[in-house]
Amino acid sequence: MNKEVRVRFAPSPTGALHIGGVRTALYNYLFAKKMGGKFLLRIEDTDQTRFVPGAEDYIKESLEWLGISPVESPWNPGGCGPYRQSERKPMYMQYALDLVEKGHAYYAFDTSEELEAMRERLTAARVVQPQYNSITRTQMKNSLTLTAEEVKARHASGEPYVIRIKIPRNEEVRLNDMIRGWVMVNSSTLDDKVLMKSDGMPTYHLANIVDDHLMNITHVIRGEEWLPSAPLHVLLYRYFGWADSMPQFAHLPLLLKPDGNGKLSKRDGDKLGFPVFPLNWTDPFTGEKSSGFREQGYLPDAFLNFLAFLGWNPGDERELFTIEELVEAFSVERIGKSGTKFDIAKAKWYNEQYLKVKPIDELAAFFIADANAEGFEVPADKTEAIVNLVKGRVTFPADLWKESKFIVSAPTEFDQEIASKKWNADAVKVLGAYAVTLEGFSGPFDAGTAKALLESTAETEGIKLGKVMQAVRLAVTGSGAGPDLMEVFAILGTMEVAKRIRFALSTLTVVA
RNA sequence: GGUCGGUUCGUCUAGGGGUUAGGACGUAUCCCUUUCACGGAUAAAACACGGGUUCGAUUCCCGUACCGACUACCA
Known part of the structure; x- marks a missing residue:
């Protein structure tokens, strides 16, 4: 009990x-x-x-x-080993024979050709369920139809055989599933499944x-x-x-495919636009590569949390659970009955949530590794500021570097669409003046200072800052969107910002 | 085809004989932000259908439809 x-x-x-x-x-x-x-x-x-x-x-x-x-x-055996069925092979036959002895199983000698012929015959005769069962087994070559001598002779000659379960003709079989409740089935719809294969291995069932x-x-x-x-x-x-x-x-x-047609299968690989495997995998026979959630940048805790909610929920409105909290909240009763479509958008959302609360040094490690991989050195005193600046904008750890690469590596090209719209005479004027201001500035330079300086420069030039702000961003970052510009300036420092502005000024031309 | 299982917003789901049918993702709008994103707010969005049972059914029962699994000497 x-x-x-x-x-x-x-x-x-x-x-x-x-x-x-x-x-x-x-x-x-x-x-x-x-x-x-x-x-x-x-x-x-x-x-x-x-x-x-x-x-x-x-x-x-x-x-x-x-x-x-x-x-x-298998790699950490307890007291019930071995933990590989192939290594348990010698154990199964005695159980199958026990069933034969009790009259619940029998030897069958039919070849696969004979089985195929049987199915074809039954299908042609429009039998609804062409299977090896209480009716058809009387027509086949097995220890129920053969005499004891014949069976013995076949064994003696080394003829291959299987052991099949002898399913009763008409019997209600019921089981009480923890999720589905009572499930009842009549044995007449079951077939005489193979228990021991001719190679001496048991089937899954046995x-x-x-x-x-x-x-x-x-x-x-x-x-x-x-x-x-x-x-x-x-x-x-x-x-x-x-x-x-x-x-x-x-x-x-x-677990169903997102389009709602069929269960998610191994063969789906990356065809659906997301991995179906936890880790990258290369098929050793075909060489076919499939991507994994780990390598795509999913955090294990986030992925676990997401997976737990595919078919189960805690009954309240919490969404974020550590593994310990999942254990605490889990119950089989709260597992749903219906199939669950796989929603990769939700998986991404979970990843974002977990990324956001990750300690800054862990995020910095991702960031530094990616930067180094591309051959960039990031000044140690700047990594924390950079990561903090972009961490709210990322779905995957790799996005940390993608989103902030422009800080470490000055732009050499500029977004043409933004340039054609925002790069004008006013912008050139303000930027030129701002560069001069920065070059002459000494003292602590933070986001507030950067902004105050820029505002006063624009005012001196008689230009509304709002009209040239996009151009300022473009000049320093190369693109029209990104994290808070003034924070970026603070990280870059006056000389670097001025240098970038001068480069932009010499590269971009005002189109009338 | 047969057997078994399933069916609440587009998706994951809560709920359960009387509710404005709740939340999350996604979507849209607004606010915040001199950008984009984050964040905040708001909105649109569901009980598959038909019969019962009942004062009352989305909830219980039956049927239908639809979806899925299984139907190998594969697991």
């Missing part, structure tokens, strides 16, 4: 982990933490043909990036039940795509005699 909560995230290493999987991992993590339980990870690599090198490391790194690492995993049981999993939180096979899993627990300790199920709503 008071069993420790143990949940697992069970990805298969068939490529990059996609964000739907990341959210599943997150919900498992939050639930485990909330319940004071354990979050573990199991690699489901029973399909050797789909193995992709690097995928497992990718999963590990993704979870580490987000700070939701499992406490038991392996996940055996492993969840052996690993003392108490709650299975997984995607909704598993809902249709959940009744099969219930039957397996029952046939194994594990019904009493069967985990509770929670089937998560799917």
Whole structure:
């Protein structure tokens, strides 16, 4: 009754982990933490043909990036190992045989050609569900139709076989999903799923039940795509005699494409205009590259917060949650039932919120790194002022440098559109005079001083400052928009501002 | 096609037998700002449809429509 909560995230290493999987991992993590339980990870690599090198490391790194690492995993084993199904291979057959013995499973020798022929035959006969089931199995080559001697002979000759579950003909199977409530299904709609493949590996269905049981999993939180096979899993627990300790199920709503057509899939890559993976990924076979949220500049906390809200909400109007607050607020009951469209605009908003409250030295580090990468040295005494000036204008850390590069690197070109509209005789007059003023000025030069000086210069020239302000900005920054100009002047200093003005004056020509 | 699941502003959602149906993103307008952005304010914007049940349904029930998942010796 008071069993420790143990949940697992069970990805298969068939490529990059996609964000739907990341959210599943997150919900498992939050639930485990909330319940004071354990979050573990199991690699489901029973399909050797789909193995992709690097995928497992990718999963590990993704979870580490987000700070939701499992406490038991292949790379950090606990007491229920191994944590890779391929390494558990020897364990499964005995369970399958147990089912055969109990009459809940049987050997089947049909070749894939025969299976295909069966499906074609049934389809041609307009059978609604062409599947291997209580009716069709009587026509196939299996230990239910063959004599014991024949089965023995086939085994002796080394003929390949699979073990299938024997689904009862007509039986109500029900399960109480934590998110969806009671789900009922008649066994007549289920088929005799393969439990053991001919290569000696279990299928997902067998392996996940055996492993969840052996690993003392108490709650299975997984995607909704598993809902249709959940009744099969219930039957397996029952046939194994594990019904009493069967985990509770929670089937998560799917993450949908923004256009509303279908679930988000790995194949969407960057086609939708945003990444579907947490980290950059290069397919080792095709060389195809896909971008990740991390490399695009999403902060792990912001991304986590965003992801948590895709299908779950705390029930109040708070939006910004640290991981600890998410744990505290989380409950499976508050997970929605319907599919969730992925909204990248919201993800950006979260990133902006987190960026805004980041300590200045962390932001400065981003800024300096980007500047250095482009070969620029930023005076140490100026970084803080620059970062403070632009931090309200950025979505990604990289924007810090993009937005302020003009401060470190004087413009060599000017926005032509602004120039043609605002570069006039009045502007030239004021700027010329202002340059002279600055060159002759000594003393503390801050934004207020810069402004006072500029105002008095304009007044002396008899020109309204408002009319030439854009030109002043253009001269010093090269563009028509940007952060507070006077603050920029203060950071630049009198001589640099004057120098830039003189360059603009000598470069731009007044068009009548 | 069959089985299962779902359906509140464009999007994420709150709510739930009687509400001006609330918030957030996005959008628009205004304020702030001698620019752009930030910030502040305001606005437009939703209970899929049809039947019940009920004094009353967006909320409960049924059906329809639509959307989605699943339907492999893949997970």
